[in-house]
Amino acid sequence: MISSCGIMKRLRSPWCHHFANHRLCSSIMSMLFLLSMVCPSSNASAFTKPGCQRTCGNLEIPYPFGIEIGPNCSISSPWFDIKCNTSFDPPKAYLADTPFEVVDISETQIYVKNSRLQLAMACYGKELDNKTGSSTKISIEFLHSPYTFSDANQITSLGCDDLATVEGASNASVWKPSKFGGGCLSYCCSPVEPNDTGSCPGAGCCRTSIPKGQRYLNVNLSDMHSNWQGFKIFQCSFAFLGMMNSSDFKFRLYDLNDSTTFLNKYTTLTDLPLVLDWTVPGSRNCSELAEDSADLACQQNSDCIDSDTGVEGYRCRCREGYDGNPYLAPGCQDIDECNDDPCDSNGICNNTVGSYNCSCPDGYFGDGRRNGSGCFQVPGSRDKVAIGAGLGSGMGLILLLSTCFWLKRFLKKRKNKEQREKFFKRNGGLLLQQQISKDEDVYGKIRFFTSKELDKASDHFNESRILGQGGQGTVYKGMLSDGKIIAIKKSKLVNEKQVKQFINEVVVLSQINHRNIVKLLGCCLETEVPLLVYEFISHGTLFNHIHDESIEFPFSWSARLKISVEVAGALAYLHSAASLPIYHRDIKSSNILLDEKYVAKVSDFGISRSIEVDQTHLTTQVKGTFGYLDPEYFQSSQFTEKSDVYSFGVILVELLSGQKPVSSNTKEEERSLATRFLLCMEGNNLDSILDTRVADQDRREELIAVAKLAQKCLNLNGKLRPTMKEVAMELESVRMSQTLPTTAKTEYQGVWLRKPKAILISEDDYTSTADTTTPSSNDYPLTIHTS
Numbered sequence: 001m002i003s004s005c006g007i008m009k010r011l012r013s014p015w016c017h018h019f020a021n022h023r024l025c026s027s028i029m030s031m032l033f034l035l036s037m038v039c040p041s042s043n044a045s046a047f048t049k050p051g052c053q054r055t056c057g058n059l060e061i062p063y064p065f066g067i068e069i070g071p072n073c074s075i076s077s078p079w080f081d082i083k084c085n086t087s088f089d090p091p092k093a094y095l096a097d098t099p100f101e102v103v104d105i106s107e108t109q110i111y112v113k114n115s116r117l118q119l120a121m122a123c124y125g126k127e128l129d130n131k132t133g134s135s136t137k138i139s140i141e142f143l144h145s146p147y148t149f150s151d152a153n154q155i156t157s158l159g160c161d162d163l164a165t166v167e168g169a170s171n172a173s174v175w176k177p178s179k180f181g182g183g184c185l186s187y188c189c190s191p192v193e194p195n196d197t198g199s200c201p202g203a204g205c206c207r208t209s210i211p212k213g214q215r216y217l218n219v220n221l222s223d224m225h226s227n228w229q230g231f232k233i234f235q236c237s238f239a240f241l242g243m244m245n246s247s248d249f250k251f252r253l254y255d256l257n258d259s260t261t262f263l264n265k266y267t268t269l270t271d272l273p274l275v276l277d278w279t280v281p282g283s284r285n286c287s288e289l290a291e292d293s294a295d296l297a298c299q300q301n302s303d304c305i306d307s308d309t310g311v312e313g314y315r316c317r318c319r320e321g322y323d324g325n326p327y328l329a330p331g332c333q334d335i336d337e338c339n340d341d342p343c344d345s346n347g348i349c350n351n352t353v354g355s356y357n358c359s360c361p362d363g364y365f366g367d368g369r370r371n372g373s374g375c376f377q378v379p380g381s382r383d384k385v386a387i388g389a390g391l392g393s394g395m396g397l398i399l400l401l402s403t404c405f406w407l408k409r410f411l412k413k414r415k416n417k418e419q420r421e422k423f424f425k426r427n428g429g430l431l432l433q434q435q436i437s438k439d440e441d442v443y444g445k446i447r448f449f450t451s452k453e454l455d456k457a458s459d460h461f462n463e464s465r466i467l468g469q470g471g472q473g474t475v476y477k478g479m480l481s482d483g484k485i486i487a488i489k490k491s492k493l494v495n496e497k498q499v500k501q502f503i504n505e506v507v508v509l510s511q512i513n514h515r516n517i518v519k520l521l522g523c524c525l526e527t528e529v530p531l532l533v534y535e536f537i538s539h540g541t542l543f544n545h546i547h548d549e550s551i552e553f554p555f556s557w558s559a560r561l562k563i564s565v566e567v568a569g570a571l572a573y574l575h576s577a578a579s580l581p582i583y584h585r586d587i588k589s590s591n592i593l594l595d596e597k598y599v600a601k602v603s604d605f606g607i608s609r610s611i612e613v614d615q616t617h618l619t620t621q622v623k624g625t626f627g628y629l630d631p632e633y634f635q636s637s638q639f640t641e642k643s644d645v646y647s648f649g650v651i652l653v654e655l656l657s658g659q660k661p662v663s664s665n666t667k668e669e670e671r672s673l674a675t676r677f678l679l680c681m682e683g684n685n686l687d688s689i690l691d692t693r694v695a696d697q698d699r700r701e702e703l704i705a706v707a708k709l710a711q712k713c714l715n716l717n718g719k720l721r722p723t724m725k726e727v728a729m730e731l732e733s734v735r736m737s738q739t740l741p742t743t744a745k746t747e748y749q750g751v752w753l754r755k756p757k758a759i760l761i762s763e764d765d766y767t768s769t770a771d772t773t774t775p776s777s778n779d780y781p782l783t784i785h786t787s
């Protein structure tokens with residue numbers, strides 16, 4: 001038994017990580033836990049002197065205080081003797097020879113009470129001079145003691161025209177420097193209605209505080225009668241000394257008319273604890289005692305602290321990481337912080353002398369601390385199967401039984417796990433793991449979702465959850481267990497050559513934090529095809545808003561312009577401001593999502609690539625969407641940043657014309673919207689292609705400016721196209737030149753947008769440190785009135 005207790009101290013939950021089957025291990029752990037309750041506690045540090053009584057009634061009394069049953073139970077001062085009167089049930093502890101009952105003892109303070117001595121009261125008959133109160137004074141002194149009144153105490157005075165004064169000093173024979181005087185006046189407005197409430201401090205009540213370091217206090221309660229209305233409103237007034245904890249005490253003012261009722265009704269006032277600061281008496285301070293430690297009461301691993309009350313004396317305090325009674329040999333003991341589980345449930349706790357250390361098992365990352373980053377597992381890392389190690393440790397039969405019970409499950413799980421590991425590797429998990437562990441910026445930004453988690457979130461990838469299906473995969477809507485709505489993209493199979501690229505993208509995208517780019521939340525690599533998890537954008541695609549006839553409200557020109565500015569800004573950011581240039585490679589209106597405030601979010605980086613800075617183009621297999629595809633790229637297979645510009649040009653034309661990029665019902669050569677648009681522009685016949693919904697909107701100059709910009713974007717020679725940054729700036733300036741339309745408001749998607757006169761330009765949305773002169777539309781100060 002004794003040896004297993006030793007083992008158990010070492011066996012903490014992280015130990016389970018060496019087991020592939022955590023469940024099995026946990027069940028063993030709980031058995032061990034049950035056994036460990038039988039183990040004796042090793043850390044019973046001294047509390048009282050040997051042979052002395054620990055408690056009086058419910059109160060524990062630590063050394064240097066002591067219950068006077070034999071000599072030397074308290075430190076060598078009679079003031080630390082606690083008299084335990086066992087004729088009460090439960091017994092009551094009294095402070096030395098005083099009439100004060102001890103209610104609590106802390107490291108720095110002692111709480112006592114005596115309801116009679118802490119109360120001053122005066123009740124008056126009809127005639128002023130007929131006082132019947134028991135006492136109009138409180139007078140308490142702890143002269144020549146190690147106690148001073150704490151500043152937690154106050155004088156609380158109740159009455160409708162009464163004055164409470166207080167005087168104090170630390171030494172009766174020396175008035176200076178610590179003599180102090182104060183007071184307060186309690187007053188209420190008359191006439192008083194029967195159920196008017198008094199409050200503390202406030203109506204009918206006042207409070208005054210007491211500075212630290214006083215050893216005696218004198219409180220006088222006196223009437224202000226003659227100075228006020230000429231008669232007492234209520235017969236009684238009271239003053240209480242002690243710590244009034246509730247900051248707002250309420251009472252019925254009428255109750256002041258009857259002292260017995262009042263005192264019985266408001267017992268919080270008659271039970272106020274009086275708080276005393278205590279120190280180890282002695283005229284020498286800590287630095288003097290340090291030279292002659294024979295007299296110093298502080299034991300090992302503790303520090304001497306000078307009294308902060310302005311009177312002599314000191315206290316002892318355990319050093320950080322140590323615990324125990326600093327006044328008793330052998331002094332403070334190392335705290336086994338590991339007992340409080342300061343480490344993550346996956347972490348390994350190592351108690352050190354005066355501190356502790358958390359670490360993470362192999363395959364886990366992080367600082368291991370519960371309040372820090374914890375230990376997080378990048379899935380796929382190998383847990384070593386160490387089932388044999390457990391079998392040897394003497395738990396014999398019970399262990400065997402539970403092993404049998406779990407074995408079946410274990411084998412099944414292991415097979416499952418092996419498969420997940422296989423997928424994880426194939427999907428580039430190890431590569432990502434490497435990247436994460438060496439790149440500070442990525443650390444913590446990619447969340448690894450487990451296949452189980454996403455399966456649950458998407459209701460087993462239920463068809464009813466499908467948001468969209470495209471060339472790169474299927475997107476499902478899902479809800480995480482914390483209620484967050486997500487979009488899960490199930491990618492097409494990734495072949496081995498693409499893995500590195502794919503992982504790079506995940507790393508790059510996880511670092512992008514731009515208002516107009518859909519945020520990547522994380523990924524799951526332990527499924528057959530990699531899953532990417534994005535934030536969910538609720539209001540559908542730009543494509544639907546332009547082309548879906550059933551959408552009720554016309555999509556106004558200023559809304560279209562705002563969206564084009566946002567998209568251009570996002571693409572410019574991807575091209576130039578992100579740490580590595582990223583080409584989207586599949587820009588189309590169905591990849592632009594709108595959120596509930598109609599803010600555009602660029603999405604679907606399924607085939608996007610980040611490229612090394614010295615490269616200017618990629619030679620790839622042509623990919624993209626017909627109708628948006630740069631003809632130059634189509635011929636040369638060389639994707640450049642200008643190819644994205646071309647696709648964006650098509651979106652501008654879509655916004656201008658309201659037509660689909662490819663139409664099926666026209667002649668072959670006229671199918672492409674871009675071609676038709678260019679022909680119109682050359683023929684100076686823009687009107688023939690403009691969307692009637694915007695052509696009428698009295699924005700001719702803007703329409704022409706944007707049409708010209710679109711024409712430049714669609715230039716067949718990529719070199720002559722503007723960069724995304726230039727496009728973004730141009731669009732922004734078009735929008736800034738917007739004059740207020742005559743109506744000042746435009747109805748738009750059921751909301752009213754008020755046009756701002758000036759547009760605020762903010763760079764806050766750019767997380768990159770790169771030069772970001774691109775104006776951003778992100779702080780467009782929309783005033784939205786839902787109608």
Ligand SMILES: *[C@@H]1O[C@H](CO)[C@@H](O)[C@H](O)[C@H]1NC(C)=O
Nearest residue numbers: 049051070071072073075076
């Ligand atoms: C109590 O303390 C005094 C002085 O510290 C010592 O002389 C005496 O022997 C002690 N008594 C007992 C019973 O320990």
Ligand SMILES: *[C@@H]1O[C@H](CO)[C@@H](O)[C@H](O)[C@H]1NC(C)=O
Nearest residue numbers: 083084085086087088092094
């Ligand atoms: C204990 O309290 C009772 C009641 O107040 C009192 O009569 C008695 O003298 C006390 N005993 C001691 C030892 O103080």
Ligand SMILES: *[C@@H]1O[C@H](CO)[C@@H](O)[C@H](O)[C@H]1NC(C)=O
Nearest residue numbers: 124125126127129130131132
């Ligand atoms: C004071 O009050 C008491 C009882 O309330 C009464 O007996 C006494 O006569 C009063 N004295 C004067 C001077 O009014």
Ligand SMILES: *[C@@H]1O[C@H](CO)[C@@H](O)[C@H](O)[C@H]1NC(C)=O
Nearest residue numbers: 143144145170171172173174
């Ligand atoms: C008060 O001060 C005098 C003079 O400094 C000193 O002799 C005396 O011990 C002090 N009394 C107390 C209770 O501290």
Ligand SMILES: *[C@@H]1O[C@H](CO)[C@@H](O)[C@H](O)[C@H]1NC(C)=O
Nearest residue numbers: 192193194195196197252254
């Ligand atoms: C005041 O007290 C009277 C009875 O004494 C009661 O009827 C009335 O509701 C009370 N008013 C309030 C505001 O509590």
Ligand SMILES: *[C@@H]1O[C@H](CO)[C@@H](O)[C@H](O)[C@H]1NC(C)=O
Nearest residue numbers: 137165166167218219220221
């Ligand atoms: C309080 O009352 C005492 C005794 O009646 C008196 O000596 C003292 O001056 C009074 N103090 C104040 C502040 O009124």
Ligand SMILES: *[C@@H]1O[C@H](CO)[C@@H](O)[C@H](O)[C@H]1NC(C)=O
Nearest residue numbers: 104111243244245246247273
């Ligand atoms: C009194 O209040 C303080 C904080 O306001 C709190 O720390 C303390 O525990 C309270 N004490 C009691 C006896 O309720």
Ligand SMILES: *[C@@H]1O[C@H](CO)[C@@H](O)[C@H](O)[C@H]1NC(C)=O
Nearest residue numbers: 192233234235254256257258
């Ligand atoms: C308070 O009590 C006195 C005597 O009992 C009485 O005369 C007076 O009216 C009462 N005051 C109020 C406000 O009830």
Ligand SMILES: *[C@@H]1O[C@H](CO)[C@@H](O)[C@H](O)[C@H]1NC(C)=O
Nearest residue numbers: 283284285286287288289306
């Ligand atoms: C301790 O006392 C000595 C002598 O009274 C004094 O010189 C020294 O400043 C004091 N140290 C502290 C920290 O108060």
Ligand SMILES: *[C@@H]1O[C@H](CO)[C@@H](O)[C@H](O)[C@H]1NC(C)=O
Nearest residue numbers: 348349350351352353357359
């Ligand atoms: C715990 O820490 C101590 C000292 O820091 C070290 O010697 C010991 O090897 C550590 N134990 C473990 C299991 O890490």
Ligand SMILES: *[C@@H]1O[C@H](CO)[C@@H](O)[C@H](O)[C@H]1NC(C)=O
Nearest residue numbers: 352353354355356357358359
């Ligand atoms: C924790 O462990 C690390 C490495 O083992 C060591 O560098 C560090 O000093 C330790 N911290 C503490 C508080 O023991």
Ligand SMILES: *[C@@H]1O[C@H](CO)[C@@H](O)[C@H](O)[C@H]1NC(C)=O
Nearest residue numbers: 337342356369370371372373
């Ligand atoms: C975590 O706890 C340690 C020790 O308690 C503390 O030093 C550290 O500041 C805490 N960190 C955070 C982030 O709260």
